[in-house]
Amino acid sequence: MKIVILTLGKTSAAYLRAGMSVYQERLKHYARVEYKELPDVPAKGLTPEVLKEREGEVLMKQLKSDDVVLLLDENGEHFSSRGFAEMLQRRMNSGAKQLVLIIGGAFGFSDAMYARANGKISFSKMTYSHEMIRLLLLEQLYRAHTILKGESYHHD
């Protein structure tokens, strides 16, 4: 199963880009993970609702009909790191060719994106910046793969 991460806009903080590279490099030894930063939708003059619609259109174009799509969403399911790893394993076992994890914009997702998605994940009740969550997602994907391999990176 290939894992694709979709995000909107470049990562402006150099320290986050550096951290993300660390986990992208490490992940290469475990899984096919493609991290994509799509062009940001200019928010100027748009209401949050219209902005979410436009972002949804940009994201939707990236999806194949048989992709399994999970949204990182504040109202999503909370996993432990081990639970997140087990969920990934279940998706692999179910024969999904491609799992797409999407980090949306500042205001969340459009109705169409929620309708298309196969599930929602929340990393925390707290709100992190949409740039910081990129680092967290990559670290958790790395952690998940070390858990599935029985390696010692993770302590329960």
Next chain:
Amino acid sequence: MKIVILTLGKTSAAYLRAGMSVYQERLKHYARVEYKELPDVPAKGLTPEVLKEREGEVLMKQLKSDDVVLLLDENGEHFSSRGFAEMLQRRMNSGAKQLVLIIGGAFGFSDAMYARANGKISFSKMTYSHEMIRLLLLEQLYRAHTILKGESYHHD
């Protein structure tokens, strides 16, 4: 109210040190925050239980008798970012002179530390590295202060 953050061991990842500096600088405009990295307790040859005891002794020496102590702990209370901000405000209003937020070692805290603490906070059901949580805590403290000032950094 002064906020003190206690951690064990240096932050080895340069990208995290860079990110932490960003939020330490920003926080200076809002609050007195002292971030302290205490000498790491060498884990070699120690059981997790003994290691936690030794770490507890190192941390305990830093505490004043009237400090309000909150542990970052996987079994702690989950806050939204706004809820975290409101909790800080309540602590300020209650007349606490110093609030001490403690990030423990890889295996958690000693019984003595749990007994001394006034509360436990969990940032996520997921496990993050004890270095990464330093960045998250500083970002959430910054976010909390912008929420309390009614600034636009945070979107609910």
